[in-house]
Amino acid sequence: EAGVTQFPSHSVIEKGQTVTLRCDPISGHDNLYWYRRVMGKEIKFLLHFVKESKQDESGMPNNRFLAERTGGTYSTLKVQPAELEDSGVYFCASSQDGGQPQHFGDGTRLSIL
């Protein structure tokens, strides 16, 4: 069974540009989560989807971040326009049920210049 996959693995863009990250959860996992780790800090929760619905987006930093999960399968996280402080590693995780162990992808390392 394939694990959580994320694309791209690395992205380097300039301030003001737009970047879209993609996450494919484990097949059959209705719950999908986005997290971010900025340098020197702990991993922080961004938002949680149950199927195609946003269950909790309390961790989204501001309205420059837009997450979607059309059809309840893969998810995208778009940052527009990117700012320097958006640099970090963006992780996606999925679980079969809420409250159950979450399995993480390898992350997207985002660098804003």
Added chain:
Amino acid sequence: QKEVEQNSGPLSVPEGAIASLNCTYSDRVSQSFFWYRQYSGKSPELIMSIYSNGDKEDGRFTAQLNKASQYVSLLIRDSQPSDSATYLCAVIYGGGADGLTFGKGTHLIIQP
């Protein structure tokens, strides 16, 4: 604000000894507790989950939970050099919010 606290280390343990990793959390209604292992540049890998007070054993790993003291620990028996990594404690506080709250992690070094 809900927090998870861990000693950042590094924690240095000789090969074959028991490594003891500790974590405290701030909210008494927390429901689910997890330990993840993360090698440098890699994704967090689930090691253990624990939901009720007491000990839970899986191979060389034992998780211990004490909800009254708001404390969760991970013991690694017969430590191996391959156990050298950062260990992340994570908590789900519940109440419909299933996102994990992570500690900063403890850097464990197993000395051959």
